[in-house]
Amino acid sequence: MSLRPTVDFLLNDWLHVESLNQRERFADHSRETFDAVLDTCERIAREKYAPFNRVVDTQEPHFDGEKVILPQATHDAQKAYAESGMLSAAQDYEVGGMQLPYTVEAAANAFFAMASVSIGSGMLTTGNANLLMAHGTDAQKRVFALNEFSGRFSGTMCLSEPQAGSSLSDVATRAVPDGPDFQSDPLGPRYRLKGNKMWISAGEHELTENIIHLVLAKIPDENGRLVPGTRGISLFIVPKKIVNPAGELTGERNDVALAGLNHKCGWRGTTNTLLNFGEGRFPVKGEAGAVGYLVGQAGKGLHCMFHMMNEARIGVGMAATMLGMAGYHASLDYAKNRPQGRPMGPAGKDPAQPPVRIIEHADVKRMLLAQKAYCEGALALELYCARLVDEQHTADATTADDARLLLEVLTPIAKSWPSEWCLEANSLAIQIHGGYGYTRDFPVEQYWRDNRLNMIHEGTHGIQAMDLLGRKVLMEGGKGLSLLAGRINDTIQRAIHIPEFAAHANALGQALAQVGAATKAAWATGEPTDALANAVPYLQAFGHTVLAWIWLDVALAAHAAAESPARAGRLAAMRFFFHYELPKIGAWLQVVSSRDQTCAALPEEAF
Template sequence: MPYRPTLEFLLYDWLHVEQLSGRPHFADHSRETFDAVLDTCERIAREKYAPFNRTVDIEEPRFDGEKVILPKATHEAHDAYAASGMLSAAQDYDIGGMQLPYTVEAAANSFFAMASVSIGSGMLTVGNANLLLEHGTELQRKVFALNEFSGRWSGTMALSEPQAGSSLSDVATRAVPDGDDFESDALGPRYRLTGNKMWISAGEHELAENIVHLVLAKIPGPDGRLIPGTKGISLFIVPKWLVEVESPHPGPLPGGEGENGSVPVTVTLGARNDVALAGLNHKLGWRGTTNTLLNFGEGRYPVRGGAGAIGYLVGRPHEGLHCMFHMMNEARIGVGTAAVMLGMAGYEASLDYARNRPQGRPVGPAGKDPSQPQVRIIEHADVKRMLLAQKSLCEGGLALELYCARLVDEQHTGNAQEADDARLLLEVLTPIAKSWPSEWCLEANSLAIQVHGGYGYTRDFPVEQYWRDNRLNMIHEGTHGIQAADLLGRKVLMEGGKGLDLLAQRMQATIARAQHHPSLAEQAHALGEALQQVQAATRAAWSTANPGEALANAVPYMQAFGHAVVAWLWLDVAAAVLVAGQDDPASQGRLYAARYFYRYELPKIGAWLQVAASRDPTCAQMPEAAF
């Protein structure tokens, strides 16, 4: 089944996204404008991305000593994406945006992830700019964020270091005030940074005029030593090229007269900042995206006036991690969506292969006759199992990501109660939105290879690349273990468990609606039992109030939690299918996928929750020498 009808069903028949047009913020939009955006992105993805997915996988980025070389196709795809306006699609009109719902923006961007996730669609640039809108000064927003939204500049986030991957408390990059007059710079308090950052996606390239690095670093305390732990971390804007601002007087963003008026700002590029590419990381997948080791302040591009790369403080000192989480949480939903779409690409490829590949004969007496013609492999029950598994995992993951995107719109444009509810639900669901698709849509990619048989393991077919590209998603923007610790160690406990209680209420409401449909009674009952299991395991895991015991099995807990969430969404989608009253093949497929998830996937949660609830010590107590 083609992807577009699936996307439209979830947007319009399930989430009823066109109803957002009734809110003042989205009043200029309608389903017609939403469809026009989807049409444009689908076309660009089909013409500029999909034909070159294998090209960017083979022709990896290379460094000639001065600049990074990327295929021509990457430049053309980047230019087409920037020209489409999608970098600022969800931003307000007064800063050049389309003022689209984030749900529609996320849906439109899914076409690019499916066509070539490795070429990319500006996820980090948009997240970087959004962070600056939230935490930067007015001039930082005008100079950096607006140029990123326009596509003139691109953005990164520079967190990890060679010696400190996920352990941000061990960040060693230093930032010191740039002289006695450092607070006089119009762009904010100016610092000199020295240190190294590792695994920085899009950290060096020639796709944009400038690259805006958001860098975590520590400011020495009064005694000259770095403050240990995450409390010492601050956030800095460190551009590849320094900027010259002709009208450096802070003022409101563009948008009218008086308090909403604008001070004109003209920005030109100045000298090269002391940010140097130390090397390119060569990855299993996502080979079309530059992944870099960057040196800050090593002296390769010395900046007049002192040693170190110039950086401008974002927010207040020592609150860098708080600011950065704004970008990290946004990126986690983006990572989940990328994982879903790679799974979806593999599903469509394996479905097409299964419909066209003849092999074997039916089970039974007739199948023993070698003179009978072979059947297409989609006629074999086990191949149907693998296809149905992919469908249920990928479409369930897509529902999860679109639901989270809808919550973002509720948080920004709903009434006070709706906004707060959306905030709480996003807190709980963000670890799931990142982790669940990155594990289970990767499994879907593995099944896509299996459907192809030996051919799937070769580069003659695209499914091996989809698997390689997807394998990264369990790692970047916070590994599985980090997401699990965040979920069980913080999110389900925050505000007295209010977010978890709200999620349970939403699940119960779906169960109540589903019970009006006799064909969904089995699933409704199973979801009710799963919810009780998750709630009981949460209490049991923390019954001793010992974090070491509670979190030892956080990943199995998260796996079960994610399966319960996706089961809930599948039940909600199935109810929407029945309400729509459609009996076409696509509707039947959704009901079968929901049934598959409940009968084959949801029963797995018992084993996962058992080790979490019992605080099983097997892994924690394993002696190192015994390995």
């Protein structure tokens, strides 16, 4: 079973991505060039990634005392990815890019995520370089970003610290000016950093010539103290190896040291590290302190870093989606070929009859259809968000601003919903395999392990929930939420006139009204502690409403297509979502609307 027909349908029949070619930036492209990019990525994923997914899971990265060792397959895959040009796919021609729509780039990267998310592709490197293109100086773009886009350097993001976790206001890494001439360095104001960073993906390896760390650190106040809270948090480029203004390695190592490798449940093919900055193991010019170059303005580090974090959140959503999709395809293939049991009814009572394939059992069909609804719906959501990125960057001013606000509201859903429900799809894939699914003889247990990370990294489920209910639905007077409601109502109006969709359109309208009422009820007292006590159930209900909308909109495109098994499958997945999933929002929104304090008010002694 191939992913490609689903991608082609969503891009061409639903999102009409070829219409973007009417915009000046994409004028050189056509359906043929888009297909050629997808063909190339599908082939590389099939040849360089998929065959080695189990290899990188069993041959974990290890430190030999000098360097981190990764399987040769990882080196080969990363080289092929860099040579494909995908690291700079959406960039300008002038910097070696292809000026592809981000929608096409996201779709192309889906093949790599499905083939082996553990090997990884270039999400952090591209995000790192994109941030520098938006906030860096000309020299920083030339020396760091362009070398990342070419695959010569790779990139990381260094936010979390062992004592602080996701609480960025508790960052304790310190950055002080490096000498009286610190302002005159060609690569930007030069500082010395000291501190520790945890959970740094791809923080140490030999895959590229250099690793470019983007590090959040606090600049002390005039008294030399770190101010509590987010004041003073700034963003710095900290290369593993020192480079000169021409981008050449000087041969000197920066004071960045590997303190340890984290041994993970999944994503084992990607190194995850604890890094020490400025401990003095590799002194630069005889002094301890990692050399870093300020990005943007001092004290504005979080503003810059959120540029990368929002990209990464959509990337995490796509990774979760494609892991779910990989499990769905594996369990569908298994169900079609595994004979077991006999049908219900008189025919099934004859033990002489041969067993039927398990796909003929109603409950197995339920589990398969749930996976299809979760994963194909999530893929549609991620591509819709990618299309909003293109609107934000290339549409007229009003359309672009609407896209910006819609992305603000949808980003917590794009990250969190697939992380929860495509993980559930992986659990169902194991269930379909029965006992075999719980063994390493089949790939579905690895897909589940790999996917379990996605509810945690780039902002946990709880953080996404508080971001949605505490900030995104309220920002700019609730305009983003109103815009989303308008899009949903447009779909309802188109669907309600089609007899087979009318009941679903009405159900979606009722769900939207429930979400709106619950939003107001949650904030009725104006107290964040009341409103946010049940932020996660709100996130779940909001996400399910968004996915019901996405499915109904996709179903409208499917309805217009010719009769085919794929069309029947899409319409069935939509019906499944409305019949089995959307009704769940009532229970979630009940605790939100009543501002239920069962959890929040319970004293710890009661546990």
